[in-house]
Amino acid sequence: MKKYIDSINSAINSVLAYKLRSTLTMLGIIIGISAVILITSIGDGVYRSIYAEMNEFNMSSIMAMARNMQPTIDIEDVSAISNLPNILGVSTVSEIHNLYFPLRGGSEAHRDTLIGLDHNYTMIENISMLYGRFFSEQDFINASYVTVITSTTSLDVFGTINSVGMNLDIEGRFGRFSPLVIGIIDFDEDSLSAFGTPFGQSFATMPATTVANRAGREGIFHQIQIILENPTLSMATSDQIARLLNLRHDTEDAFMIMSLTTVVDGIDAVLMAITAFITFVAGISLFVGGVGVMNIMMVTVTERTKEIGIKKSLGATGTLIRLQFVAESIIITVSGGIIGIIFGLLAAHFVANIITSISPLSINMVIAQGPIVISVLVSIFIGVIFGVVPAGKAANLDPVESLRYE
């Protein structure tokens, strides 16, 4: 045992003696491992942050709309859906794009989307009112000319946060109208919700009925937002909703039902594809790195032929020589692996900061132990695989020949 420990010691010394060469040799391993660590850490971070954003509230959200994106859903569809099991609340959404919102005091008009919602929308999304109130059932039934806007819109148009009681001018294909501002909501831009919050995209909201009327399609809406009682049954409920809508409209498969589960599955699939690709590229890099290690080990063995001959003449067995060179190879690859892990984590930290600063996702870097342990094991594996051939060459050198080597 003793002699094997001494042999490993001697391997460490050899690697240290050729620092620059050893480092260059490690490069392929470093790049490969850091790529894997980077992608797994980032993937994991993105995944976790998406999950963190998805509280139970929007996990239980479902959206239904026609596949052709045209407004097709009527008020009977809404009440039929609300009678299905596992439905907690239903809200209709209607929208008109490309409307103009002339800004007070400025000549420039703001071009944006008007979103129609109903009084039940507060069940779909947490809405905190800064001033005034949200739409009432009366507003919806009567298709009142009232509007709820965000504080940002209020500031843009009226130059004040509290514009309750004022009239918002809107112009477009469907004429000019000026609904009464009844409420200002506090909209948190950073919050990511299920499908891109209508509030987040819109300049103003009005009752869905008013918007539909304005667009000349009375009682016909774009989407239904549904909130479930039990989010774990979201798949089954989605199927039921689709079946019901197709039945009512006498269609085959004209509606799409989106739940957060499907969105997350989609993101999951993309992340997995990216991870698989990067892992593949990293695998190639590791292979190339391994071949590099083998190459340098071959050179090392040749250079140290004399040393090997001397050691053999003193009684070092081929087995011991083999062990020493395999150990040397493993030391190189594992050092490369550890440097790669450090670089990968640093890069992941850096990328996570960038993503956090440019996207609504806030990514918390988690140091995942799994990939780190696997990286170390892979490094050892590469060291062994690409070390055995050179080590075998060293072990099988003829003592007399190698002593004669200069």
Next chain:
Amino acid sequence: MKNENIIEVKGLRKIYKTGKLEFEALRSVNFTIAKKEFVSIMGKSGSGKSTLMNILGCLDTISHGEYILDGENVAGLSANRLATVRNQKIGFIFQSFNLLPKLTAMQNVELPMVYAGVKSSVRKKVAEEALDRVGLHKWFHHRPNEMSGGQKQRVAVARALVNKPAILLADEPTGNLDTRSTEDIIAIFQQLNKDGATIVIVTHEPEVAEHTKRTITFKDGQIISNEIIENQQIATYVPPDDWQD
């Protein structure tokens, strides 16, 4: 009864094959070397002396015949087994010293004990004693490139001694040394032999051979003479302190 011969060689032949060419470097060699002998091997260049030494040192294998080392037939042993035999039974001293340049004198001398699995504290003690014995007690921590040829060869002798081998084999140990250092090395060999070591040295120099007890002379891979030396010369032993100038 225990065999007193350390080496028994019978019908030994060594054939080198280079491509289709065959060259018989040793042709039916027979001899024995008994315990506590001090034998010199002479002969012209190319007569097969080194070939024989490499075989005796278990660095090379024989083509035909028998080689019994310390009672064990070493022909046909595996490479790993031969390494162990080298480690335990043979102390080899080379013309070109063959020290590891990155290791200190101590570390070089410790090496055979590392392969024998001796623990570090014992190794240190034994290595110090061996270096003392060759007069290098002030040179423990010097590396080979800080030493003269004579000093390096003394480190090599110390290294050959540490595992208490059955035989010391030296292939032209003084070939790279000046007369002063040659005398020192020979004196050390004579002292070791007096203390009971069995020694075989290859040499070109008759003056060196005169200090041994028997000379075997080779020509074209065969023994042409095997003579006891009548009046063995005694090398002047220079006290260790004078060595380190």
